Amino acid sequence: MVEDIPASDRWVIPASVLRRIPGCSGGEAPLRVQLLHGGRNANRNLRIDTRASRFVLRQRIREGPRPGADPLREVACHRAAAAAGVAPAVLDAAPDGSWILMEYVEGGVWTPPRLQTPEGLRTLGACLRRLHAITPPKGGAFDPVSIATGQAQAIFERDPAAARCSRVRGSSRWIAPPSRSRR
Numbered sequence: 001m002v003e004d005i006p007a008s009d010r011w012v013i014p015a016s017v018l019r020r021i022p023g024c025s026g027g028e029a030p031l032r033v034q035l036l037h038g039g040r041n042a043n044r045n046l047r048i049d050t051r052a053s054r055f056v057l058r059q060r061i062r063e064g065p066r067p068g069a070d071p072l073r074e075v076a077c078h079r080a081a082a083a084a085g086v087a088p089a090v091l092d093a094a095p096d097g098s099w100i101l102m103e104y105v106e107g108g109v110w111t112p113p114r115l116q117t118p119e120g121l122r123t124l125g126a127c128l129r130r131l132h133a134i135t136p137p138k139g140g141a142f143d144p145v146s147i148a149t150g151q152a153q154a155i156f157e158r159d160p161a162a163a164r165c166s167r168v169r170g171s172s173r174w175i176a177p178p179s180r181s182r183r
Contacts, residue, residue: 020092023050047104054104071097076137086131
């Protein structure tokens with residue numbers, strides 16, 4: 001799903017980033033900018049059409065630490081996935097990983113009806129096979145316990161009442177809310 005962004009709202013792309021997009025490097029405006037839905041409230045994904053081609057700019061919009069999120073590792077993993085043919089090519093990225101510019105690739109969304117067809121399952125299986133064959137880039141080890149702990153802490157800090165919710169408490173009983181001791 002896409003949504004056109006009015007010309008007055010194109011400020012969402014900093015000029016320093018816009019100049020790095022082929023077709024806009026000389027100060028030209030994009031022909032079209034569309035918001036691509038997704039990004040889990042942490043990223044803004046924009047489709048940008050220029051005279052040179054079509055691109056996607058993924059910008060981090062959520063400030064502060066996000067448990068399990070490592071922007072530089074994300075860029076490295078995206079590059080590895082692109083080299084394996086399961087992700088669009090990364091054309092440029094911020095030194096801190098705050099944005100990634102990649103090719104726009106026309107494709108379908110994985111919907112339940114698409115996954116319920118033999119062809120859809122074969123396509124997904126082949127894609128996952130290639131993805132799981134990739135040697136991960138060097139970097140920090142994946143630590144799901146630390147990620148879960150960080151996510152629970154973020155919930156408790158954002159909504160202290162959540163600490164009293166049996167569903168949250170029951171799924172993370174070994175994680176104490178910030179103001180309470182471990183049980």
